Amino acid sequence: MRADARRNYEALLAAARDLFQEQGPDAPLDEVAKRAGVGAGTLYRHFPTRNDLVAAVYVADIDALCDAAEKLAAEDPDAALGGYMDLHVGFTLRNAGIKKAIKEMLADGDTRPGLTLCKTRMTEIAGETLAHAQDAGAAREDVDTVTFLRMLHGIALACEENPEMAPAMLEVMKAGLLRGA
Numbered sequence: 001m002r003a004d005a006r007r008n009y010e011a012l013l014a015a016a017r018d019l020f021q022e023q024g025p026d027a028p029l030d031e032v033a034k035r036a037g038v039g040a041g042t043l044y045r046h047f048p049t050r051n052d053l054v055a056a057v058y059v060a061d062i063d064a065l066c067d068a069a070e071k072l073a074a075e076d077p078d079a080a081l082g083g084y085m086d087l088h089v090g091f092t093l094r095n096a097g098i099k100k101a102i103k104e105m106l107a108d109g110d111t112r113p114g115l116t117l118c119k120t121r122m123t124e125i126a127g128e129t130l131a132h133a134q135d136a137g138a139a140r141e142d143v144d145t146v147t148f149l150r151m152l153h154g155i156a157l158a159c160e161e162n163p164e165m166a167p168a169m170l171e172v173m174k175a176g177l178l179r180g181a
Contacts, residue, residue: 019031020054054098065088
């Protein structure tokens with residue numbers, strides 16, 4: 001991809017991410033183009049449909065979440081797991097509308113490889129982070145990856161209307177999961 005095309009692509013993703021978080025994934029696409037500083041033609045060259053744009057934003061955000069989680073792995077296992085929990089719930093709260101749209105796309109038979117890989121990648125990074133903490137004796141060993149992720153999603157779901165409650169709920173979860181908490 002040419003440098004100018006890459007810049008436009010990234011500007012569109014950033015504008016869409018912001019607008020989707022403000023208004024949800026049904027936000028006007030002409031507003032996405034306007035915020036990105038490009039024309040509608042540029043938007044549709046990169047993303048022929050709304051679902052293409054929603055999927056691209058979601059995949060990019062999952063990549064960023066997983067990259068941040070991998071950087072946390074360099075910390076001590078206790079801090080890495082606690083940091084991952086904060087990242088995951090924050091991500092889920094910020095992207096509730098996009099996540100709902102992605103679920104609908106998958107339920108409608110959307111088979112974009114990036115979408116199915118997102119769940120796999122998130123599950124793997126969560127499992128690796130949890131296992132690292134468990135292997136180091138920093139976390140309970142009787143919690144598996146699925147349970148761990150469901151607890152995080154439960155916190156995010158419970159806090160959709162009041163996101164300011166998430167830190168307190170995460171502290172309770174950390175106290176029950178982490179040995180040093």
